Amino acid sequence: MPTGPPEASRSRGETSMIAYLLLLAGAAPAISTPDTPEGSGPPTAAADQDIVVTARRRNENLQDVPVAVSVVGDAQLQGTGTFNVARLGQLEPGLQFYSSNPRNSAANIRGLGAPFGLTNDGIEQGVGVYVDQVYYSRIASTTFDFLDVERVEVLRGPQGTLYGKNTTAGAINLISRPPSFDLDARAELSLGNLDYVQARGSISGPLVADRLAIRVAGSLTRRQGTIYNVATGRHVNELENSGVRGQLLWRAAPNLNLTLSGDFSYQNPECCAQIYVRTGPTQRPLNRQFDALAAAFGYAPPSLDPFDRLTDLDSELSARQKLGGVSLRAEWAIGPGTLTSITAWRFWDWRPSNDRDFTGLPITTISQNPSQQEQWTQEIRYAGTVGRLDFVVGAFGFDQSLDTQGSQVQGPAASRWLLNPGNVAPGSSGCATPTTNACNPAVLDGLTSTNTIGLDNVSLALFGQVGWRVTDRLRIQPGVRLNYDRKRGSYVAVVTNGAGSTVLTGDQRGVLAPQSYEPRFSDWNVSGDLTVSYDLAPRIMAYATYARSFKSGGINLSGLPLDANSNPILEAAAVAPERLNHYELGLKTQWFDRRLTLNLAAYRTEVHDYQATVTNGQLGVLRGYLANADLVRVQGVELELSGRPSRRLNLYLRGAFTDGRYVRFTDAPCPPELSGGTTAAAGQTPSPAGTPGGISPANCDISGQWLPGISRWSASYGGEYSIPLPGGGGGREIYLGIDGSVRTKFSSNPSRSISTDVDGYALTNLRLGYRNRGWDIMAWVRNAFDTHYFELLATQSGSTGLVVGQPGDPRTYGLTVRWQL
Template sequence: MTPTLTLLLALQIATPPADVQAPGSQAPASPAPASAVPASQATDQTGGEGATTGRTGPAIASPGGDIVVTARRRSESVQTVPIAVSVIGGTALAETGTYNVSRLTQIQPTLQFYSTNPRNSAANIRGLGAPFGLTNDGIEQGVGIYVDQVYYSRIASATFDFTDTERIEVLRGPQGTLYGKNTTAGAINIITRKPSFTPEARVELSGGNLDFFQGKASASGPLVDDKVAIRLSASVTTRRGTIYNVRQDEWQNSQDNKGVRAQILWRASPNLDLTLSGDYARQNPNCCVQYYARVGTTQRPLNRQYAALAAAQGYQVPSTNAFDRLTDVDTDLRAKQELGGLSLLADWDLGGATLTSVSAWRFWHWDPSNDRDFIGLPITTVSANPSQQSQVSQELRIASNGQRTLDYVLGAFYFYQTIDTQGLQVQGPAASAFLLNPTSAGGRNPATLDGLTARNTIGFKNTSAALFGKLTWHVDDRLSIAPGLRLNYDEKSGSYLSVVTTGSGSTNLTSDQRGVLAPQRYDPRFHNWNLSGDLTISYQFTPDVFYYATYARSYKSGGINLSGLPLDAANQPILASATVKPEKVNHFELGLKTRLADRRITLNLAGFWTVIDDYQATVTNGQLGVLRGYLANAGRVRTRGIELDSAFRPTDRLNVYANAAFTDAKYVRFTDAPCPPELSGGSAATVANPPSPAGRPGTSTQPSYSPANCDISGQWLPGVSKWAFSYGAEYQLPASAVGLDGNFYAGYDGSYRSKFSSNPSRSLYTDINGYSLSNVRLGYREGGKWNAFAWVRNVFDKDYFELLATQSGSTGLIVGQPGDPRTYGVTVSRSF
């Protein structure tokens, strides 16, 4: 094996399958000069770019070889980079079926991704990043998404299919002193293939069950000799839905994605590269449905629990087994989005340093339609929040070239974003029965809520600016000390106007109507300066044993509530809830990176302890009008854990990897949290009437009483498993087929996640049991040109939920979103 057999060495903690260049293949033509290599570009010591055309499986560097990355804005051996980082190459993405961010979780144990539709998506690392629940635009994500160094402000705008992707890097822990935006949990860097001065092209076609089709193509070459090169790429993904709607006679939760990307590289001078990029993607699936999963008893009166309410309407769901994959929701579903933008990347080699400028404009347009009562009764007949988002950003950075006694990265970052949202919610004729007390006059009359409509006009402006830098002092050949500092300013302003009308168009509302949809108007504001930093000490004990220790003090910007506020006794919004304070993060990490057996074995270990004060949590309460929940500050949360990565190459034919993550994430102090479903729905508890036992429904003679809030200190953070694993192997056998010399190969990739909570306040009704998934592939590849393989994903057709949620109104209905069933198909790719 030669040193050019790259990417990846098992970098750090929970490394997924990585790419290795196939025997006989060539490194991508015309690599950029070292001073102009994009951030986090991986190379080996021979100077070739990280291969993305080879086989999957964690790479073990050959004797004498070394993998080099520039994750810290300069070239360094990956095994001496004091950052927890994992990398997945382009071929590994294709062979494992990882064509969007959500699928990364199966090969990244420390990454969690949850989505009920593109807008309501969240990416977390080590259990941190975004509060669990429906999206609130007024706060920022803790996991930064970067595509070719451009920051994407919303995870929703990063739910596209990967197009012409060279590799993806996942960095864990605060990343505020090296990257443009301050991200307190980590960053996901997506790096696309760059224009080449040697003509090349790639085509990849996949087909499978569920009418699955995916096509990807790219072409690159020179426009003007060795001065200007272009790269064009496109992708299409379509798939039939996995859930059948018996009422609408159609498959739902389908896929319908299209995307194009163009890049033009101008080598303006031997030391100056300019790259202009543009992209556009459109998704218009028949999506996204959640439906009946189970029923859990609340403290609501027995005749107002789900079973009694459904029986009174003469209603039954098509199946009480969610894995029959049947629904009858009566609102048309839509999850249409358009996104795209332009960026200009400039790299100027000044000799001793490289000056980099990243200028970008991006947009994201969202046009949804949801069924928020989750069943086939007309309770909420319209629930839609169309949104138009636009952002501009500018990053300017200078980084020293090569290693010297003192290396540095200094930068400035500016970001401006606007969001306009037009919300619409309409109640139907069954709403009164489900949402109102039947003992009241209004509760007995379907007309009370039928046609009740809330029209919400929401505006948001977000400005962020920062100065950041990191120095690395090489005390000697083994010891390095690297302090970093960041000065950040954030300003947010918003407007929220909800106009509520009755079915007849009147704005004169009864108390029953106001209790469901209340008119609101408020204009929240937030601004804040903060200073954060980190310190890393690393030591090269031997050429193949490396230690590091990091402390980071970081901040996640405060925010404003843009989904409606809780109401006081006079049904007026509680304005003190309009803003949330910044999160204050203290992070500690120890890491060990080792290579053994002539570098055929890599064992890496990291331990971390992160404490967050004023954690931003999603809160719900008994008020029906706050359907989406609002934001509040929890007292303190803590996540700690150990992450182990191992990769082995016992022979040149066999790759094996096994990665593990233990994550202990909990609320340390949250004394006024929302209560779980089993402690909700009853009359307000008082001193004279203390809270009733959990899950005991009220009766006419013995009502149940629910606490206004609950102390959930010590409980799990939602969405994170205590144990997570990824593991796999690939074996290849040299052979000739149809006149081509190549390799037959067989690969297996497995993953496991233990039980986790799917509710902000843990509930036995919404715990998701642990599950394991297995994927296999069998194929033939030749010289980096051809690759054809058959694949099966979720081989054992495991039934599992991606998430669970509750129906509004404490009815006890639990709805879910099942993971994909077994899928199978064939992929063929060709490089020219």
């Protein structure tokens, strides 16, 4: 019975190619080279190397911003096939994105932001996602396909004194192409294997000359699923996305612009399956672990090799969601600055269905949490310059309401799978003589939990930042934030047995427990930061930052752990705010007439009362809840290189070393290999890990262990070489591009387990294309070496030892045709 993850496959040729590219990028370094319109060729002047960003709420050269920020422009997004936030992680080593389905998604920067694991509605995101300055409160609502995006800015580190909603780990800033008073039309069609089809287009132009302009964009993505369900004869984990976005720009006055925006996206894939990977040891009695239980039913997974991509899930799979909203942005140039107001309303409608026993057996026949969210945001901000002072001051209001209607139903196989028949002979199923509840299917068959969950979340803030140019070289930039948060929740779980009665036995309550509680949280906090930057020489800037930041407290809205009498532990209903101390040193440089850029950042972040999603050994609907770890530390170094050694060649390399650990977490839930046995009484010594029928500790000290989801080493790299073709009046060229990403092993469980480490892997993408003025025809291969890798791993509840996972995409290939007026 294997206990460790299989090695990710990588050909010797791929390893050699990666090593060569890293050596080449290091010798002729390069960060983000500027993006150029299709057909325009590479930049010919050093001045073209300037990249303008709005990371600090004003237009600035990227190299003048004393913040660790990376920019991915339209050309790189298109060339690498990066059409959503999830794929952005392959370009940005400091960004981690994990998702078992759209609702259970998390975006982290430098390993911080959201707890790793299943989403809990009562917690804040530490990474702020902004689309055209509108805050998106749910990561699930950012799983849309990019619609007419001009660039993406990824800011690393706390940003609470610049952005409306507090962002303790960083921010992802998506900027769309604005409406144009010149006619602008774009179209794109991609076809590939797995029946892949993606069509995107946009058009913009004036409605009233110099006064009113419009822009409309749309996208459609379809792809066959990458996993085959032998039970239904259909492929699952497919793509089925569509979206539309419109913007109307009114120049109401020479110094006043009003932009009205609206968008709608719809997704309805048959998704999301997690499939058999392996089994690992636990301390549950051996005849109650996966292999013995499966044998008792005469059951075997359709394949023991997850990269055969087969499953037999017997419950419906669905990940249907609708999301969208409207916003009005007013920008009024008045006095020494610009007054900006952004009013926005957004909604998210989630209609899922899952198979949470991860097998073809009728253990859990229904598991779903349909959810509807609405949010209102209002931000008012004034930014400008007075003498040697640059300033931003603003106010922000946020109101979110969320309603969830969850249900879980147990099937006829649940009794034997979930209940303990007592002491039985080794190797016996315990049901040769059906005298126990575990041997009676009727005990749990039809047991149903119906959950009604509500959340009302309000946040208010005042924030500001001042940049003082003390001399031509020295700048001091303090910032401050005052924040108020209030959360009110409700969780009601009504449990009925197969006969529809709410009168339950102890075994039934141990699997699905009735719960009713109303958690509350409210608090004020003050945070701030201070940055000092100094120009050591022309185009060489050093900076140092200290930030004291807070992440709002949370409430548990996924059910509470149970006491010995199967009653919810109400003390776990709320979790304390996170308190961060962040230290950073950075260096931004350009060389050789700005054809070579080298940026470095070193940081250390200490998080007190870190909000973790933890799991326990209980059997039922509860799969994870929130708890505070005393102290967490993340520290690391980041490198960004970009350059253009010649007119026709550009290269980039982004690398990160990240060390994330629990410094002090003494009462954490135990990993699977220490769970499932009899809980140790006072004075008892727990059994060694993986002892069947052993004694399990009540909790574990995981101080010093890795934080989940963090690879110690990660990198992305790539380049493009173009060859001009004669004739056609110039502008014709062919090009060859390569992009890749590498990451080392990471933990996929909140308490690190020998069963759920994900091995490191490398991905390589290739492209070959032809450009001629407004046309671009590109053939591409992604995951060119068909590397086998997992996006994440998870365990089955109840300490059975089953480990499931999501295999990453196999090799895909296709052709893309783009046209621009």
